[in-house]
Amino acid sequence: MKIVVCVKQVPDSAAKVVVENGKVTWGDAPLVINPWDEYAVEAALQQKEAHGGTVTAITMGGESAKDALKHALAMGADDAILISDPALSNLDTQATAQVLSAAIQKIGGVELAFFGRQAIDGDAGLVPAQTARLLDWPALTLASTIKVEGDSVRVERAIEEGRQVVTAKLPAVFSLVKDFGEPRYPSFMGIRKASRAVIPAWSLAELSISAPAAVIAWTEITNPPSREVKCDIVTGGSPEEIAEALADKILAEKVL
Amino acid sequence: MNTFVYIDHFKGNALPASWEALGVAKTLGTVAAVIFGSGMEALAKTAFEYGADEVLLADDVSLADYRAEAFASTLSAAAASRTPDLLLFPTTTRGRELAAMAAIDLKTGVMVDVIALEAKDGKITVTRPIYAGKLLTKETCSSKPQIITLRGRAFPKPAQQAGKSGTLTKVAAVTGDFPTKVEGYAESGGGVSLTDASVIVSGGRGVSNNPALTPPGGLDEKQAEIWKAQQGFALVKDLASALNAAVGASRAAVDAGYVPYTHQVGQTGKVVSPDLYIACGISGAIQHLAGMRTSKLIVAINKDAEAPIFKLARYGVVGDMFQVVPALTAAFKKRLGK
Ligand SMILES: Cc1cc2nc3c(=O)[nH]c(=O)nc-3n(C[C@H](O)[C@H](O)[C@H](O)COP(=O)(O)OP(=O)(O)OC[C@H]3O[C@@H](n4cnc5c(N)ncnc54)[C@H](O)[C@@H]3O)c2cc1C
Ligand SMILES: Nc1ncnc2c1ncn2[C@@H]1O[C@H](COP(=O)(O)O)[C@@H](O)[C@H]1O
Numbered sequence: 001m002k003i004v005v006c007v008k009q010v011p012d013s014a015a016k017v018v019v020e021n022g023k024v025t026w027g028d029a030p031l032v033i034n035p036w037d038e039y040a041v042e043a044a045l046q047q048k049e050a051h052g053g054t055v056t057a058i059t060m061g062g063e064s065a066k067d068a069l070k071h072a073l074a075m076g077a078d079d080a081i082l083i084s085d086p087a088l089s090n091l092d093t094q095a096t097a098q099v100l101s102a103a104i105q106k107i108g109g110v111e112l113a114f115f116g117r118q119a120i121d122g123d124a125g126l127v128p129a130q131t132a133r134l135l136d137w138p139a140l141t142l143a144s145t146i147k148v149e150g151d152s153v154r155v156e157r158a159i160e161e162g163r164q165v166v167t168a169k170l171p172a173v174f175s176l177v178k179d180f181g182e183p184r185y186p187s188f189m190g191i192r193k194a195s196r197a198v199i200p201a202w203s204l205a206e207l208s209i210s211a212p213a214a215v216i217a218w219t220e221i222t223n224p225p226s227r228e229v230k231c232d233i234v235t236g237g238s239p240e241e242i243a244e245a246l247a248d249k250i251l252a253e254k255v256l
Numbered sequence: 257m258n259t260f261v262y263i264d265h266f267k268g269n270a271l272p273a274s275w276e277a278l279g280v281a282k283t284l285g286t287v288a289a290v291i292f293g294s295g296m297e298a299l300a301k302t303a304f305e306y307g308a309d310e311v312l313l314a315d316d317v318s319l320a321d322y323r324a325e326a327f328a329s330t331l332s333a334a335a336a337s338r339t340p341d342l343l344l345f346p347t348t349t350r351g352r353e354l355a356a357m358a359a360i361d362l363k364t365g366v367m368v369d370v371i372a373l374e375a376k377d378g379k380i381t382v383t384r385p386i387y388a389g390k391l392l393t394k395e396t397c398s399s400k401p402q403i404i405t406l407r408g409r410a411f412p413k414p415a416q417q418a419g420k421s422g423t424l425t426k427v428a429a430v431t432g433d434f435p436t437k438v439e440g441y442a443e444s445g446g447g448v449s450l451t452d453a454s455v456i457v458s459g460g461r462g463v464s465n466n467p468a469l470t471p472p473g474g475l476d477e478k479q480a481e482i483w484k485a486q487q488g489f490a491l492v493k494d495l496a497s498a499l500n501a502a503v504g505a506s507r508a509a510v511d512a513g514y515v516p517y518t519h520q521v522g523q524t525g526k527v528v529s530p531d532l533y534i535a536c537g538i539s540g541a542i543q544h545l546a547g548m549r550t551s552k553l554i555v556a557i558n559k560d561a562e563a564p565i566f567k568l569a570r571y572g573v574v575g576d577m578f579q580v581v582p583a584l585t586a587a588f589k590k591r592l593g594k
Contacts (some may be wrong), residue, residue, distance in 0.1 A: 010381040013543050014522055017390040092365050110433040110520050124368050129356035138435045139324050159349050161266045162444035178524060179517050215365040231572045242573055247591055249309030249571055255531040255553045
């Protein structure tokens, strides 16, 4: 079974991200694999363990994005491909999906394509469904369980009201929710293997597509207005006294 | 401006953010509410009452269950023939997914999870949080139609006018050989939904930290910790029920097994924006703040005066939640006449 997992490199979730002179910066915080994509790698590896096959991690990004691929390799992916081209900067999600779907088609014979539910930089959560639509594959997004049997699959999807149980024919696109289960840590052997891996880079020419155009533009990025709150610490002689005072203050705010 | 508003619903019960989107669309021009499902007359009637000028209704047994492929195809076909300037969706699971797919079909983009917008000469500039709310970006879309999903509770819900009606237009469901089949549902336990809640009471790792409690014999260390945490969480739930609030949790509480993941607030949980958020035994890590920083009024109860949550809180109590939370529940019950 040929399995692909799409990963993105993002600033660490604990990074202090700010705008300086119109540019987004995150100090010396590390760039890491998007946390949601670790779940995608985990799901891909579980399917390989159950059904055999290979897991290929792909990312679209600059040279440094290879580190995100190396994380996937260290977790257990078999190989990795970097998609990199000077024409691929500042893409929006539909343009990203065009590139990823072209890459999945070029790899060929892919039956399962895993995505993170959302990239924690742009916070869009659109690429999985958009890639599925371009490939004309079912979009089984926000899956918490995945059972592949022959050429069909059964998933439970998280929806506001609980879970929806869906069956579909492969090939299909998946994204995962946290309930799927915690991603594994890279193994020592995996890290050694990843550090030696030679990762091929594909340009647009290799994908035989022209640069997709972004239609969404970020016209202005700002730091959110700081919440000028001064915390009023409520004190008193006993927990009851404190609670009475706090309840009065909250009621006076008229939020209830 | 002509706007389609997708009314997201489950078995005919609309998610409130759908009506908020309808209210926004009304301020921009004429509004067609888009309703797909089976047996949707009552929902169509409600859409008129919330201000829809027209309802585009695809009422068909093939649409009884939400399936992304069938719904997106039906929606894109309607949009292609009616060429609205704008497609608005609530940022719900289904809304986000349909917006994503419709954008591919209609060769345009999506501005997602928007918290503010302005229109000028038919062109919309939106504001939306990125990097988990650490930054805000303004966005525009250069192609048509513009597609936007609106964050729940970021816009007011319009008033419902009983008896108001409008034009009902039937739309054909696109039926085809769609690759997915819905087998059924496992519904969640009910209670107040976190993202729609106007009041949330959340518990963190602190709920397990009551040295005064002695767990029953025969439990191993992990079980004893969970037992302690459940006693602590019961206090959080009591306060929540006194305030008719939803119950939230930090990731530490979820990972430790104290409460299910559906309660998690934060970057990898739910993003909420209630009028009142009470954090009990939560330190206020940056990933937790990402999920609740836009709450109107934040109250923190934590025994550590240095906890970062106090930087965001309007009111704080530095103290033991096992004493303060039950006292607060009692104080509210008294005041709210319960
Ligand atoms: C990629 C990534 C994503 C993440 N996503 C999320 C997310 O979505 N949501 C989230 O919440 N976290 C998330 N985290 C985790 C986050 O970094 C913190 O670890 C977590 O929020 C801590 O939870 P906590 O405040 O309950 O626990 P702690 O940080 O351990 O804090 C417990 C607090 O309870 C107080 N306390 C203890 N006993 C008492 C008592 N008796 N009375 C009163 N106060 C008491 C302590 O003083 C302390 O401040 C994420 C982390 C990563 C790396
Ligand atoms: N540049 C990229 N390279 C590879 N995968 C990506 C890229 N951007 C997004 N993805 C995938 O799409 C998911 C959702 O991204 P987004 O829609 O941008 O929030 C991510 O979690 C990744 O799995």
